[in-house]
Amino acid sequence: MPMSFRSLSRTAALAAAVALLGGLATAPAHAATTDQRQRDFAAAAAEFGVPLDVLLGVSYLESRWDFNGGTPSTAAGYGPMHLTDLREAGVAGSHHDQGSEDPRGDDARPALHPAAGPDVPPQAGLQTVDEAAQLLKTDPKTLRTDTTQNIRGGAALLAKYHLGQTGWYDAVARYGGSGEAAGQTFADEVFETIKSGVSRTTDDGQQVTLAATPGITAPEHAEANPANVECPRTVTCESVPAPYQELPGNDYGNHDLADRPAGQKIDHIVIHDTEGYWDSVLKLAQDPTYVSWNYTIRSADGLIAQHVPTKDVAWHAGNWYINAKSIGIEHEGFAAKGTWYTEAMYRSSAKLVGYLARKYDIPLDRAHIIGHDNVPGTIPSTIAGMHWDPGPYWDWSHYFDLLGAPLGGFGLPGSSLVTIDPDFTKNQPIFTGCDTAGTPCTPRGSEAVVLHSQPSDSSPLLVDVGLHPKGTPSTMDVADVGSRAATGQRYAVADTSGDWTAIWYLGQKGWFRNPHNARVAKPAIGLVVTPKPGLATIPVYGRAYPEPEAYPANLTPQAITPLPYTLAAGQKYSSAGVVGSEYYSATTFDVADHVVVKGKLKYVQIQFGHRIAFVKADDVRFLPAF
Structure with a gap:
């Protein structure tokens, strides 16, 4: 027996x-x-x-x-x-107290920057x-x-x-x-x-x-999850509802009611960290004047709290198009402090994400299971303020192993498309600013591959004009994602030189060491896009909004504003597929006023830099990579 x-x-x-x-x-x-x-x-x-x-x-x-x-x-x-x-580790600051991001990310409403209040002392355990x-x-x-x-x-x-x-x-x-x-x-x-x-x-x-x-x-025990939570049976979940509440000044909080996926398909799951301890973060989730996300996962044991039903739209990613088509999951943690994530939390999170991906037919790849740091700014002025969690110490490779969807190794040698997949424990770039600005972080495993402007460790990092408008190179600051490729992301190969490989990244060649005996990028199979013949450059967007003609007469069309980057002829970028143009108009407390606007305009989601982006389908042609 x-x-x-x-x-x-x-x-x-x-x-x-x-x-x-x-x-x-x-x-x-x-x-x-x-x-x-x-x-x-x-x-x-x-x-x-x-x-x-x-x-x-x-x-x-x-x-x-x-x-x-x-x-x-x-x-x-x-x-x-x-x-x-806790004495030695220190008490965190407020939830996401770095960056100027408006979590709603909707130009049709005033920017939302609520104060988080003081951090609540964590549990005595x-x-x-x-x-x-x-x-x-x-x-x-x-x-x-x-x-x-x-x-x-x-x-x-x-x-x-x-x-x-x-x-x-x-x-x-x-x-x-x-x-x-x-x-x-x-x-x-x-x-x-x-x-x-x-x-x-x-x-x-x-x-x-x-x-x-x-x-x-193991001994048998009764299932403990309440009926009103959307969770797999193999994890422990509780309901901590976020309030949908009308506020003074014709305002409301802290999320939007919707009818997903009937009204809008859910395309992404966004991985966040809380930048605060469990007790504080759960209090914030219940504050009608604050922002929202769908789930929080506790570090110590993987306990999951659901706040917003997945059919509704939480205010979490700083980009309204992504918010309206995603589920946001916060993980108790601190990207800035260089801390590490427990296996208990990884496992609970992977079980939750696997459950949600199956429920909503979301592909288990890094184009659709993304970090907050992979969410694009909506327009040029919002790029610099976008958050960058869960940070370079989140182990994407291990996470996807737990999801049953391991990364890398599916292409033929010499493929023009690669998947970033370094050995997490051996890959230890020295970032700065985990505790004090400019101070090197403790060396430790990372999912991030740092990119150079030339095939040389001494060459400058790439320029991200969205993060550094003056055109200065990116830095090794732990929060600077301007010259950093993330594990699981796929990029088109631009060049090779000895042990160095270059990928197309933000309109530039980004070089990284990729020696034959210690590959950090694996051959991939997929489609890449490049500008159609005759187009010297094409615009890149942070959201896939409809054409003006698609809006009903009583709604003001949302601007289709390019980001400040160049995608030139000859460059190629990994495609995550064609997406329709959509805008969820939800600016009042009365759900009768909410409208999903769907246009005829089609976009293609691409891996443009560290963050995803969108280009118009009519501007590009598809090429196979294998």
Whole structure:
């Protein structure tokens, strides 16, 4: 019969740990430099009587066994066991307090820049480092900075949480969750990881393996999700509704009622981070004078809160065309602080996005599952103020593995189209400004590939005239996306030179190292667009709005304003397909006044720079790339 997760005994744990230690002791000498973390897990499991697979599974769900350069997670957690210390990690500022973006992004209404108010102190659970320090009779700094002691601290906590229990499920749930339902989701994910097994090399070169236990089962528990949330059954969700409320001054908040997908197809899912802790952000979501998004996901355990029904339009992306055709998901985290995202949150998010993509027929690719940093400015004046979360430390490659849609590797060698796909842990560009402007960030894995104007590391970065109107080169500031290609994005090859590859990017050649023995871009298959013969340049747009003739007589047509870039003859850009022109007119509280305007004009979504963009279909021709 299947082994029960609750029935794992301390005797079995000790036996397994001792056996592993014995096996490791006879391993070749050269392996000792790469398997020390495995030894540390085994030793801590034996010392505190925690089953080794439980300890490994919990750590994997928290950190994937990484050290992350000693930096805190988005939930103030440190080290492989994610021991939390809010004092050291610091309290965040207000929700998205950087940038001048109007989250609604609709020219037909006054720009919205509400004050977020003070940050609410986060949940008390963000101080487990003190509890572990007391158990080990050591200090919190040691537990934050020493991976061996960090693992011992996590094992000591699990052993404490297990006292008086016959199995380990409840102890694991308590370790990972701030509430019963969320803790169960965390424990279920740990259990699934133990069942399937996993092996990987960590960000600091440690090889760690959790052997599969196919017959293990978790205790059954009732489904906890309320009926009014749109969530998959395998995650824990709660309803925290955003108010649709009339306000003084002929205003209203904080989202728009709609009838999607009947009225408008949902084309995108936008990944955000909160720039604030869970308690603060949920209070903002319930403020009728603030902005809105559809979901928030908690870092510590992956708990999901739904705020706006997916049929309605949230005010989240700073571009009304994207807002009207997308779902916005906030993840508890801080792009600016250089923090890292927990595996528990990645997994909950991937399950939610997979569920929504299936429900609304959204392609699982980086042209449709985008970051807030990939959303274009609407007109030239809004580009510089656009937000740039979730930032360069969001692991898109791992995220798409969890979605069951791995990136890269589908084209033929020499293809004229490539997918950006560096090794996340080895790709460590040195950005600046994570904590202090101009100060280098802690070196750590990144999804971003930095582009140069020539095939040389010493050459300037590219110019983004939208972000830098004076024509100065982009910078390595963590918020400057002007010369940065993101993992999963597809670009047309412009040139090659030795180990360097150039892609077409914002009307320029962007060069990056792409050596044969360590590719950061993989051959891709798809379509590219280029200006039709006879057109020297074509305009590029941040939204796909209809032609003036499409609007009813009582509505003022929205301007079709080009962005300040050049797409010239001979250049090619990856196509995400043809889209219709649409504008959702929703400027009053009365939904009877809301109108979806659909035009005859057709656009093509392209990967133009770090952000997506649109060109008129009549201006381009399609070419195959393979």
